[in-house]
Amino acid sequence: MRNLLIVLATIVISPIIGGLIAGIDRKITARMQNRFGPPILQPFYDVVKLFSKESIAVSNSQFLYVILFFIFNIVALILFVLKMDLLLILFILAFAITALILGAMSTKSPFSRIGAHRELISMLAYEPILIAVVVGIYFVVGSFNIDKVLETKKMLFVELPLVFFAFSYVLTIKFRKSPFDLSTSHHGHQELVKGITTDFSGPMLGLIEIAHWYETVLLLLFVYLFFANNLFIAIIAIVACYFAEILIDNISARLTWKIMLKLTWSIALSAALVNLIWVYLKYRA
Amino acid sequence: MGLSLLLLIFFPIIMAAIFLLFDNSNIRKAAVFFMSLVLIALMAYVLLGGSREVTLNEGTKIALEYLITFADYFLMAVMFLIGLKYNNKIIMALVVLQFVPLTIFEFTSGKIEIQDVFYVDHLTMIMLMLINVVGPLIAIFALQYMKEHEHHLHLKKSKQNVFFATIALFLGAMNGIVLSNSIAWIYFFWEITTLCSFLLISHDKTKESINNAQRALLLNSIGGVAFVIGIILTYKYANTLEITQLLKSGDASLLIVPIAFLVLAGSTKSAQLPFQSWLLGAMVAPTPVSALLHSSTMVKAGVYLILRLAPLYIDNWLGQIVAVFGGFTFAVAALLAITQTNAKRILAYSTISNLGLIILLSSIPSIFAIYGAALLIVLHGVSKALLFLCVGTIEQGIGSRDIEDMDGIRTRMPLTANMTILGAVSMLLPPFGVLITKWIAIEAATSNPIALALVIFGSAFTVVFWSKFIGKIISTDKNYVRIEKFEALRHTPLYIITLLVTLVSIFMIQFSNTFIAPFIKEAYSRFSNIDQAALENLKIKDFMGFNPVVFFGILLLSIFLGYVIYVMFKPKRYVNSYVSAEDTVDGKFLSIKDENVELTFKNYYLSDILSEKKVTFAANIVSIALIVIMFGVIIK
Numbered sequence: 001m002r003n004l005l006i007v008l009a010t011i012v013i014s015p016i017i018g019g020l021i022a023g024i025d026r027k028i029t030a031r032m033q034n035r036f037g038p039p040i041l042q043p044f045y046d047v048v049k050l051f052s053k054e055s056i057a058v059s060n061s062q063f064l065y066v067i068l069f070f071i072f073n074i075v076a077l078i079l080f081v082l083k084m085d086l087l088l089i090l091f092i093l094a095f096a097i098t099a100l101i102l103g104a105m106s107t108k109s110p111f112s113r114i115g116a117h118r119e120l121i122s123m124l125a126y127e128p129i130l131i132a133v134v135v136g137i138y139f140v141v142g143s144f145n146i147d148k149v150l151e152t153k154k155m156l157f158v159e160l161p162l163v164f165f166a167f168s169y170v171l172t173i174k175f176r177k178s179p180f181d182l183s184t185s186h187h188g189h190q191e192l193v194k195g196i197t198t199d200f201s202g203p204m205l206g207l208i209e210i211a212h213w214y215e216t217v218l219l220l221l222f223v224y225l226f227f228a229n230n231l232f233i234a235i236i237a238i239v240a241c242y243f244a245e246i247l248i249d250n251i252s253a254r255l256t257w258k259i260m261l262k263l264t265w266s267i268a269l270s271a272a273l274v275n276l277i278w279v280y281l282k283y284r285a
Numbered sequence: 286m287g288l289s290l291l292l293l294i295f296f297p298i299i300m301a302a303i304f305l306l307f308d309n310s311n312i313r314k315a316a317v318f319f320m321s322l323v324l325i326a327l328m329a330y331v332l333l334g335g336s337r338e339v340t341l342n343e344g345t346k347i348a349l350e351y352l353i354t355f356a357d358y359f360l361m362a363v364m365f366l367i368g369l370k371y372n373n374k375i376i377m378a379l380v381v382l383q384f385v386p387l388t389i390f391e392f393t394s395g396k397i398e399i400q401d402v403f404y405v406d407h408l409t410m411i412m413l414m415l416i417n418v419v420g421p422l423i424a425i426f427a428l429q430y431m432k433e434h435e436h437h438l439h440l441k442k443s444k445q446n447v448f449f450a451t452i453a454l455f456l457g458a459m460n461g462i463v464l465s466n467s468i469a470w471i472y473f474f475w476e477i478t479t480l481c482s483f484l485l486i487s488h489d490k491t492k493e494s495i496n497n498a499q500r501a502l503l504l505n506s507i508g509g510v511a512f513v514i515g516i517i518l519t520y521k522y523a524n525t526l527e528i529t530q531l532l533k534s535g536d537a538s539l540l541i542v543p544i545a546f547l548v549l550a551g552s553t554k555s556a557q558l559p560f561q562s563w564l565l566g567a568m569v570a571p572t573p574v575s576a577l578l579h580s581s582t583m584v585k586a587g588v589y590l591i592l593r594l595a596p597l598y599i600d601n602w603l604g605q606i607v608a609v610f611g612g613f614t615f616a617v618a619a620l621l622a623i624t625q626t627n628a629k630r631i632l633a634y635s636t637i638s639n640l641g642l643i644i645l646l647s648s649i650p651s652i653f654a655i656y657g658a659a660l661l662i663v664l665h666g667v668s669k670a671l672l673f674l675c676v677g678t679i680e681q682g683i684g685s686r687d688i689e690d691m692d693g694i695r696t697r698m699p700l701t702a703n704m705t706i707l708g709a710v711s712m713l714l715p716p717f718g719v720l721i722t723k724w725i726a727i728e729a730a731t732s733n734p735i736a737l738a739l740v741i742f743g744s745a746f747t748v749v750f751w752s753k754f755i756g757k758i759i760s761t762d763k764n765y766v767r768i769e770k771f772e773a774l775r776h777t778p779l780y781i782i783t784l785l786v787t788l789v790s791i792f793m794i795q796f797s798n799t800f801i802a803p804f805i806k807e808a809y810s811r812f813s814n815i816d817q818a819a820l821e822n823l824k825i826k827d828f829m830g831f832n833p834v835v836f837f838g839i840l841l842l843s844i845f846l847g848y849v850i851y852v853m854f855k856p857k858r859y860v861n862s863y864v865s866a867e868d869t870v871d872g873k874f875l876s877i878k879d880e881n882v883e884l885t886f887k888n889y890y891l892s893d894i895l896s897e898k899k900v901t902f903a904a905n906i907v908s909i910a911l912i913v914i915m916f917g918v919i920i921k
Contacts (some may be wrong), residue, residue, distance in 0.1 A: 057856035059761045067847035075839065087724055095714050098752055105756030109862030110886040115755065117889045120749050127745040131727065135741070138731055198863050203854035258894065273738070280734055 003082060010081045011074060011078025017056045021044045021220075025246055032250045043209070050206035058199045065103030066204045070211040072096035077121025077218045083147035086134040093218070097123065100196060100208070107199040119183035120259045125264040126170040132272040133170075136163040137225065139279040150228050157237070159228040162275035164226050168241055169268040173260070174219055177249035182257055287341045289334075290403045290464055293327050293413070294474075296320075297457035304450035312427055313449060321421030321454060328417040330409050332722070333541050336807065338401035338466065338529055346402055354391070357473050358384075360480060364502065367483065373499050382666055383513045390517050397526060401579035404466035404529050406906060407804035411659060412463040415666045418785070419581040420456045422778040424449065426674050426693045429774040433681055434571050438489065446681070448488060452577065455481040459582045462754075463589060467526045468519060468547070470513050475554070475586065479505040481585055485574040486567045497566030504563040508553030519544035519893040532596055532808060541919045546837055548607055549912065556589030558614045564637060568629045572677025577630060579636045580670035585662060588640055592647040592658050596808045599650045605733055606823035606915045608648040612730070612739030613911060614641030617904040619746035623753075624890050624897050628676045628686045631754055632669065635712065639665045640744060642726055645736055649729045652805060652823065657725035659801045660793065664718040667789055668711045669780045675705040678775060682768055689887055691764030698769040699775060702770035704783050705758050713751040714838035717790045723747070753888045793833045797825050 023040035030037025053188065057063065076092040079085075096156035097119065103153075140159045141149050147155070157164055173180040184195035200208060220238050227234035255263070298321045304313060333355075341349070368376030370771050376471065431445050458481065461474035487498035503593040520526055522539050531540065556564035567578055578584060598604050608664035618638035625631045627826045641662065646658035665805045679694060680686040695702040723744050730737040788797065809820060826832075864874050864884060 006573070051854075054858065055854045055856045056858050057620075057862055058860060058862050060856070061759065061761060061780065061886055063851050064847060067850055071843040071846065091715060091720060091724060094748060098714065098748065101752055102756055102759055105752075106759045106761055107862050108762060108884060109864060110884055111863070113886040117753075120752055121889065123752075124745055124749050126515075127748060128741045131741045131744070134729065135727070135737065144728060178348070193863070249417075261894075276734070283729070 005146060006081055007078050010078055014077060014185065014217040015210050015213045018210075018216045019047070021216055021242065022213065028243070028246050029250060032246070043213075047206045047209050050201075050209065051203050053202035055202050055204075057201075057204070058109075061106050062103050062204065063199065065099045065106065066200065066207050069096050069103065070097035070207045072212040073214040073218070077214050077221075080146065080218055080221055083145065083150065085144045086137065086146060086149075087131070087144050089218075090130050090134060093215075094123070094127065096211070096215075104196045104199065109199050111193040111197035112196060115198060118257055119196050121261060122180065122183055123175050125261050126173045128273055129170050129264070129268050132269065132276060133160075133163050133167045133222075136160045136272065136276050139276065139283050142283070146225070149225060153229060155227060155229050155233075159279055160226065160275055161255045162271040166268040166272035166275075167222065167226075168244070169264065171219060171223075171241065172245055172248060172262070175216070175245055177245050179248075179252040179255040180260055181249075181254055182260060185254070222254075264280050286316055287339050287345070287403070287515065289327055289330050290339060290405070291345075293324070293331065293417070293460040294457050294464065296323060296327070297453040301450040301457070305446055308443065310432070310443075310445070310448040313445065317421075317424050317428060317449065319759070321425060324417040324421055324456070331395075331405060331413060334405070336406045336410075337805065339403040339405065340400060341402050346399070350399075353470060353473050357476070360473070360476050363480060364476075364506070366520065367499075367502065370429055371495065371499055373503070373761075376499065376503050376506060379503065379510055382510045383506070386517060390520070391623075391835075394520060397520070397553065399467050399527060401466050401527060401529060403464045404472075404527075405464065406592060406807050407800045408589070408659065408808070409463050411645075411663060411800050411804070414737070415581045415585065415663060416456060416459045419666055419670045419782070420459070420577065421701065422782055423573050423576045423581070423670060423674065423902055424452055424456075426576075426775060426778040427452070427571075427757050428811075429772060429906065430573055430677060430681070431571065435675070437681075442683050444488065447484070448571075449840070451481050451484045451488075452573075455485070455577065455582050459586065462586050466528050468516055468528060469526050471590070472509075472516060475512060475550075476509060477584055478554075478586055479509065482567065482578060484518070485578075486570045488570055488574065491569070494569045497569050500566050501563035504553055504560045506636060507560070508550040511553070513548040515543045515546035515550060528593065528859065540597055541601060541603050544594055545603055545915060545919050546918045547594055548598070550604075551587040551594075552589040552610070552644065553587070554590075555584045555644070556637050557587075557610070557641060557644065558617060559905035559912075561614075561618065564803050565630060565633050566670070568627075568633055572629075572673055572680065576670050576673035576677070579632070579673060580666040582604070584636060584640055584748035585666065588643045588647070588658075588662060591644055592655075593808075595655070595658075599648060599809075602918050603915065604648045604650065605736075606911070606918060608645045608733050608736040608916065609739065610908070610911045611644030611646075611648060612639045612736040612743070613908060614638065615645060616641075616739045616743035616746065617900065617908075619743045619893065621749065621897055621900055621904075622750040623746060624688050624895050624900075626687050626751075626888070626890060628679075628688050628754070631688070631750060632672055632676065635747075635750070636665070636669055638747065642722065642740075646722065646729065647727055649733060649736070651729040652820070653725050653733070655805050655809070656797055656801050656825070657722040657729065657802060660718060660797060661722040663796070664711070664789060667782060668708050668717075668719065668787045671704060671708040671713075671779065671786055674699050674779055674782070675708060678779070679705070680743075685902040688757045689758045693765045694758055695761055696763060696765040697767060697769065701779070702758055704779055706755060707783055708786065709751055709755045709758065711786050711790065713748065713755070716833050716840055717786075718793050718833070721793065721833075752764075761899050791833055791837050794825055794827065809835070873893070 020040065024041040026042060027037045027040055072092055073096045076089050076096065079089050079092060083128050101116045101119050104112040137149055137156060138144050140156060141152050142156065176184055197205060197208060223238050223241050224234045227237045297320060297840060300316060303316055361380050365377055365380040368380060431448060435443055457480060458474045460476035462471050465471045465474065483498045485504045486501050487495050516526065519540065522543060523531055523534055553560045568575055615638050618634045618641060622631050622634035625634060643658050643661050646654045676686060682698050712719050714720060726740045729738050802825065806820060806823055843855060872881055
């Protein structure tokens with residue numbers, strides 16, 4: 001019963017938080033660019049408007065993939081609040097994004113297909129790092145289960161600073177912020193148009209937007225894990241982390257996927273691996 | 286009971302003679318169905334009998350021993366003649382390298398007493414199900430396929446009699462491998478499968494197919510030599526060749542050197558790096574052959590042997606190195622699959638990669654890992670059978686096996702395309718089982734950091750090549766015309782295998798408890814550092830919190846929810862893709878001089894940063910190094 005309430009609360013509250021974060025993001029971005037910016041509630045207005053639009057599609061099967069993307073983002077988040085296995089959550093998250101990729105590939109538009117392939121390459125870049133993050137947590141805690149992670153007295157950040165760095169590196173890709181907004185971008189009409197979401201419109205695009213809000217909350221909860229034993233520090237860390245993402249977004253231009261792959265694997269992955277080696281020697285060897 | 290086991294081995298061999306003698310398509314059809322029914326019935330009967338060691342009466346046993354010894358030398362003679370015919374000196378040398386030690390061994394060791402001829406445990410049962418259910422389905426599919434295949438080749442005289450005879454012989458030999466208790470007998474059936482694969486790969490008798498068949502024979506003969514050394518050394522150290530005796534014997538570390546040779550033999554058969562090239566070459570064969578080689582026969586014999594012997598090495602150094610060896614193949618083969626456009630090559634690399642994962646899982650001392658290994662043998666078997674048969678059907682439909690030509694295949698060949706999607710999804714996404722085994726691999730490999738890193742990379746690469754593959758198949762294009770009709774002989778086996786793929790995934794837990802848990806209890810009761818108490822009460826409720834039934838439930842629920850959302854926001858209007866240009870009709874756009882340009886988009890194959898040749902070259906060197914390290918560590 002209690003679990004059911006938690007699940008319901010998660011489903012209702014997370015998109016509100018996610019939408020607010022998106023609104024604040026846009027406001028801060030605007031201020032950084034010396035603009036006034038939209039109201040904080042703008043993302044909600046946008047989504048409401050999307051849902052009121054005429055439903056236009058390129059093919060029927062698109063819907064299936066969007067819905068799978070939507071639902072499996074929620075499932076991943078629910079698994080997190082129910083304190084289940086971290087690896088399972090990563091796999092479900094990967095499944096969600098795969099669904100969106102397939103949705104983009106099921107249409108004929110070269111823009112959406114380029115977006116889909118860039119998203120695939122992004123996955124290639126960040127997936128090993130995400131798994132490395134989870135394995136790092138395992139090495140310290142001795143379990144993949146979130147409830148065990150939360151029970152530990154240690155602050156994971158202290159044990160896994162480089163892993164945390166790698167994770168925040170990956171967040172830039174996951175949030176699709178510059179310099180890694182390869183697959184889709186909120187900023188205007190660039191060389192890939194809207195990339196992976198080119199052929200989605202109206203309610204379908206609205207669902208994708210809401211799914212991103214869930215995803216945002218989930219990713220920030222991952223940040224929370226690193227500071228779980230102190231709520232105050234955790235909140236500061238989350239805010240700082242997200243602010244850093246906005247800042248980087250605004251001071252950098254898009255890189256090509258090759259550079260992204262090289263940078264991610266050389267900098268972030270090696271940092272994570274170095275950290276993994278020492279926690280392995282410390283706790284598991 | 287002994288009779289039913291003998292029949293499982295010899296009935297298909299008798300049928301092979303019938304196929305060979307009666308070159309008539311109706312008789313052949315009837316014979317394939319008859320063989321399928323009998324094999325499934327025999328298998329069911331053996332399964333119901335439970336796990337046991339089987340002795341034959343003295344007369345039968347001795348007759349069988351003479352028969353096998355005689356046939357063994359006959360087989361070597363055949364292989365030597367093949368080498369002679371194609372003037373392939375390495376093959377001849379490898380046959381001699383098997384013949385000489387084996388003959389000396391037979392003469393010096395005197396009579397090797399074998400008590401229990403056959404051994405049926407739950408691993409055997411798992412393999413029997415795979416061989417005798419998937420194998421016949423592929424044979425039935427081949428009836429229609431081969432007719433069309435020969436039609437394309439414009440043959441004057443059909444060679445289908447040889448083809449089906451070889452397939453029947455192959456199934457009999459596979460049953461022999463998994464039922465035999467003596468490793469000398471396993472070696473005999475092992476060599477038959479090598480010969481069968483040579484015959485099947487060279488079936489079309491083109492220059493390319495003959496070359497590739499020779500390569501398969503050559504690489505597998507290296508495995509044969511390793512096998513012979515393994516047999517001789519096993520007898521030297523353990524004074525027995527019976528698997529049941531070996532598993533019961535006291536100190537397993539004594540056997541580490543012979544086991545290493547047998548593991549090497551297993552990895553040649555399973556096309557592990559650096560022996561992968563024979564399986565890639567095998568693609569030139571007609572598709573049912575690929576389906577057979579990849580799912581229920583040949584490559585599975587290799588991982589079967591390794592999983593069978595795993596209790597003997599899992600808790601020492603050898604296990605750790607074999608795990609790294611398997612993990613390396615898992616990662617590199619998945620990476621190579623990204624660079625491929627040829628659907629059959631993608632599937633082949635994916636098989637090599639998955640077999641690497643099975644070997645890795647077999648070599649990690651954790652109950653979950655062994656679960657994963659046994660489960661993946663089955664899951665991979667059914668999914669790959671489906672995928673190969675689908676790709677074969679598509680190839681006959683559109684005349685190409687390049688995935689770049691498969692745009693809009695769902696409009697052209699909806700029946701097969703949808704099954705292809707299901708097959709590919711089952712290899713990648715939840716709630717299907719292959720993902721669970723990857724997950725198990727990560728959790729279990731935390732005890733072996735190098736293997737762990739390899740699993741992490743391999744798992745990321747896997748996502749990329751499967752998504753690309755699926756993405757091509759699902760792309761819709763209404764410009765195409767449907768070219769596919771329902772054909773009973775071709776589509777019924779496909780539907781049945783599709784059903785199997787789904788059922789195996791839904792009932793994964795029940796399957797594990799019925800077949801895999803008893804296998805682990807039997808095989809690992811004495812060895813390895815697996816917790817004995819946990820072994821006693823081995824019963825699985827879910828996979829680390831993942832229950833497939835629940836997840837299929839979630840999937841069904843989301844499809845229902847999806848339907849509701851769909852009805853709410855049903856598209857009112859269908860439009861063409863947005864192309865950011867002056868649209869004309871049907872996704873074409875106006876270019877210079879108002880020319881209509883067709884939109885095309887090709888997948889990324891990362892060809893400018895990854896070249897198959899270079900990666901293969903480097904990977905072969907590393908894997909040879911790993912093998913050298915393996916022997917360096919264990920030989921004292």
